[in-house]
Amino acid sequence: MASDSSVEPTYLPSTVQGAVKILVTGPFGVGKTTLVGALSEIAPLRTEETMTTAGADVDDLTGRPQKTTTTVALDFGRITLNQHLALYLFGTPGQQRFWPLWEDLSCGALGAIALVDSRRIEESFDILGLLEEHRIPFAVAVNVFPDTPDYPDEELRAALDLLPEVPILACDVRDEDAARRLLIDFVDHLRSTALELP
Template sequence: MDYRNSDPLVGPRSEDILPQTATTAVKVVIVGGFGVGKTTMVGAVSEIRPLTTEETMTRAGVGVDDTRGVARKTTTTVAMDFGRISINDELVLYLFGTPGQERFWFLWRGLFEGALGAVVILDTRRLEISFDVIGRLEERGVPFVVAVNSFPDAPAHPLEELRQALDLPPTVPILVCDARRRDSARDVLLTLMRYLHSQAATPEAL
C-alpha cells in the first residue's frame, strides 16, 4: 500500500557509520562534578550526533545540588551522554559522560563496567567536588587523566599545585583544556590513550 503522505525512512548519516577499517573499540568514561563540562566535551569531540539525556533542572534539586559557580545552568544530565571518535583508522573510542549530581551517582557503576580508562574534568572554582570523583576511580582501579577545563572566570593555578591539592601520583597526567573545542578535547583523549599504553608497557602497572 502506498502512503503518499508518510515520511520516508531515513538511514544513518555517512559520518555515523563505523569505519570498516576499525579493529579496536575502547570504552572511555568522562567524569566530574556537576557543571564541569562533561556534556560539552562529549558534544565537541564526537564525530557522530551525541546522545544526551539533559533535562531541565527543577525545584527537586534545591538544597540538594551544589550549584556554586554554575548558578546560571538550567539543564543537567540525568543518565549519560554518549559519543564516538575515531583516533585513527583502526582505533575507535566510545565516550560515556556521567551525571555530575551526587543524587545520580548510583548510575556510575553501570557506566564504569568495561571502561578502559577515564577523563576527570576539573573546575578550579570548585576543586572540592573532584575529590570524591577521583576517589571512586581509584577504588575501582580505573586509570584516568585529569583535564582542567578553562572557564573564563576560573582561577589559574600551576598544574603541580593542583596535583598536590588533588593528591595525584606523579604518573597521572594533568593538563589544561577547553572542553568547547574539538582539538582540545581530542588532545585530552590522546593523552589518556598514551597513558594507558604506557601503563600496559610497564610491568609494575600490572
C-alpha cells in the same frame, strides 16, 4: 548539542568489528557534555538510565526493602578510529550515589578523564575518590574557563590529593583541537603506564 532521539542514526562502517570506551566524568556543569561533543563524529546522543538504589537495610512494614529510583542522563559520542575499531565516549556524573551505573559503565573502559573546575575543586573529591577506589585508570583535566585561576600543577595536585602517577592535563573543552589533544595525551598516558607494567 541537544540530542534528539528522532535524529537519523549514523551507522558505523560495516567493517567495524568492535568498540572500546573511555569515560568522561566530573561534577555538574564542568563541561562533560561539551567535551564529548567536541570530540564526537556524530551529534552527541543522550540516554536516560533509571537506577534503583537500595535504601535503608531495614525492611518497611510491607516486608519489601525500601528503594529509590533515580534517573541519570548519559551523554555520549563516537569516533571511528579505523575500519575495524570504534571508540565511544561516555559523559557521566561521578557522584557516589551514581555508583550502580558506574559499575556497568566502567566495566571494560580503557580509562576515565576526570574534568575539574579549579574554581570549585572540592566538587571533584567524591569522583576522584571513586576512581581511585575502583582502580580505574584516570587523568585529571582542568577545564580552562575564562576566569580560571592559574594554579601551579603542584598546588592543584596537593589540593586534590592526587597520586604522583596521575597526570594533570589542561584543556578548553570547547576547542575541538584542544579536546583532541587532551584525548591523545590521555591515551598516550595509558600506553606509557601499560609499558611500565611487568
